[in-house]
Every structure is written in C-alpha cells, then in structure tokens.
Amino acid sequence: MADPTEPLRWTRAGAPTLADVRAYALEVARDLDPGSRYVRELLAVIDASADVDDYLRRLSDAERTSEFKQDGSKASSGERGFSWVDDETWSEMDVWERTLSNLLTGETRMMWAGDGAPDYARLPEVLGALPRGGRVLSVPCSTGKEPFSIAIAALRAARDDLSVTGVDRQAAYVARARSGRLVAHHRDWAADDAVRFLVRDARGRATIAPQVLERCAFEAGDVLTGALPPAGAFDLVSCRNLLGYFRGESLDLAITHVFARARPGGVLLLDPFVADAPDMRQAQERIRAAGLVRRWPDLSFFDVPA
Ligand SMILES: C[S@@+](CC[C@H](N)C(=O)[O-])C[C@H]1O[C@@H](n2cnc3c(N)ncnc32)[C@H](O)[C@@H]1O
DSSP states (O other), X not given: OOOTTSOOOOSSXXXXXXXXXXXXXXXXXXXXXXXXXXXXXXXXHHHXXXXXXXXXXXXXXXXXXXXXXXXXXXXXXSOHHHHTSOHHHHHTOOHHHHHHHHHSOOOOOOGGGSTTHHHHHHHHHHHHTSOTTOEEEESSOTTTHHHHHXXXXXXXXXXXXXXXXXEESOHHHHHHHHHTBOOOOGGGGGSTTHHHHEEEOTTSOEEEOHHHHTTEEEEEOBXXXXXXXXXXXXXXXXXXXXXXXXXXXXXXXXXXXHHTTXXXXXEEEOOHHHHHOGGGHHHHHHHHHTTOEESSTTSOEEEOOO
C-alpha cells in the first residue's frame, strides 16, 4: 500500500507554499457557511504548520485522527478529511484534494447506517414506481456508498432495470467508487441482508457485490459549475449532505444545477437538514418556489411537478 506521507505529485505548476494552500482554503470557504468550524479549524492547522510537508503530516497524523476515524461523531481538530477515507485513497489525493476534503468531507456510510436510514426504508417503494429503464443521479457520491445503497434498494424492489450514476467533485473518491471497494465502516454491516451485497475479499476488505456495481457508473462533476455528467434529466436525483455546506449565491447556484437535473414528474431526495433546518430557509424557499411537493412530512423526498 502506498505511504500516505510520501511526496506528492503537485497538480498545479511548482510546489505550493503554505500561503498558496491558505489562499486556496479561503477561496473554497467563500462558498461555505461563514460560521463553519471546519474552515476555522483547518485554518488553525495551516497556521500551526511550519511548511506544506508539516501541514500534510498533521492532516494524516495517526494519533490525532484515530479516535475520530472510529467514530465520526467525535470531535476532531481539523483533520476530518483523512478520517473519512483510508490510506490508499488518501495517497491518491494531492494537496488541493486533501485540503478540500477537510472543508467538505467525504463522510459517507451505506444509507441504512446513517441519518438517511428513515428515507432509505422508503426508497424501494419510491424506486419501484419509477418508469422501466429509469435513471438515478446521486450527487455527491463520495466513495460510492450512496449510489451503491440506491442500487441495492432497486434490487430489493426487483428493479434491476434501473441504473445509478454517482458524481463527485473529488477525483480520488470517484476512482475509489469505480473500484467497488468500500472504505471500511463497521456500521455498514448493520443491515440484515448486508452479506448479500457486501463481500469480504481474500484480504478482509469489503467490496460491493458485482450485481450492484454493474448497475452503477461514476463521473467527476461539480454542483457549483453545473458540470454534472452525463447529460439529460433523471427520474430520481439524490442530493444529500452537500447543500447544507453552502450559503448565499453558492447555495442558489448549487440548487439551480441540482434541481434542473430531475425531470418533470420525477423525484428529488434531499436530506433532513436542507428540508427542515432554520439555517436552510433559503433552500426551503427554493423548494417552495419550484413547486416541489414533500411526499411524506417526516422524510426528505420531494415530487417534481409534471
Ligand atoms: C458529506 S459527503 C456526502 C456523500 C453522500 N451524499 C452521502 O451522504 O453519503 C460530501 C461530498 O460532497 C463532495 N463535494 C464537495 N463539493 C462538491 C461540489 N461542488 N460538487 C460535487 N460534489 C462536491 C465531496 O467531495 C464529498 O464527497
């Protein structure tokens, strides 16, 4: 396995300085909640670092991330990015991706194992009502667990005609999703029939079953620019655990691009924070203005007007 602390392949001209990294973090932060502790804590890590190598060492420091890696609800002090991937994925990420992953984390679990579980329980019913050959978009997909979960719900609903495309801004997450190998999380095994869909390989690593992986495709894309391949509208668009990071014009842009990808008469799956939190009034206004109808009052499915 690659050493996550090995020298990086810089993707911008020349090796960046700490000041470049700080400027990049502030550029990304312009789209985000100005009160975000993720931004504050990452800036503190940058400011405590002697140079870029020291900064990167801190981001993957085993001691500082070990507790948080076991339990994502535990506080971290700014090293969240490394906590949600494994050494192999981390080693594929350059300094910009590692920085980005601390501001908008790759946090993800199989959907039955996180706060999306109530929505997930209804997903087979929602998928079962989609037209034959229906298409689902899952953005952002992180390392693949959300699209895999949706494909599993489709199989549970006997809908092996449905396909799921996962899209994410982080190239290393997309590559990892394509591999079908899961970033380990003990709660992913909590479903009664998990062993039907998750397979332990010879090295003890969890891999998604072939009948699930073959229904999924993965692409790099960005909700802020609207570059969300593939083209066309989808019968179901799932956008969970991303919009809540954004504020102001960036939130508006992201909503415009995401909502536009659900066809008239289709379905949007958001998350409880976006659907209900007072901080997300701007998003709730847009939901109303688009005429979206909440299908169940306590869940995050919205029907798009035909
Ligand atoms: C907390 S994860 C959510 C993943 C998945 N939806 C879930 O709930 O399990 C947030 C993801 O958003 C991605 N992301 C951040 N900014 C993005 C953007 N502008 N466009 C697309 N994806 C983005 C990150 O790379 C990360 O994988």
